[in-house]
Amino acid sequence: MLPKGTVKGNVDAELVMHAMIEFPHYDKALLVTGDGDFFCLVKHLLSHNKLLNLMIPDRKSFSSLYRGIMDHVVFMNGLKDKVGYIKA
Numbered sequence: 001m002l003p004k005g006t007v008k009g010n011v012d013a014e015l016v017m018h019a020m021i022e023f024p025h026y027d028k029a030l031l032v033t034g035d036g037d038f039f040c041l042v043k044h045l046l047s048h049n050k051l052l053n054l055m056i057p058d059r060k061s062f063s064s065l066y067r068g069i070m071d072h073v074v075f076m077n078g079l080k081d082k083v084g085y086i087k088a
Contacts (some may be wrong), residue, residue: 001044019045028052032076036063046072 045051
């Protein structure tokens with residue numbers, strides 16, 4: 001339990017576990033995170049040619065662990081101009 005009585009779920013571990021359970025059932029994974037907690041999953045997916053891309057939400061804030069795999073990284077900064085809704 002966290003201060004103020006809030007509960008913290010362990011979503012990181014659950015996502016990694018689910019990705020591994022479903023591993024035989026998908027060809028490629030697209031992960032959206034800049035959190036270094038997922039680096040072991042990213043490395044595993046890369047070693048099995050199952051990582052489509054790692055999408056990092058903010059070019060200015062992501063784990064330095066990913067600096068060695070930048071050719072697999074797509075930053076989401078600026079995507080609003082490409083996929084955002086423009087009211088006519």
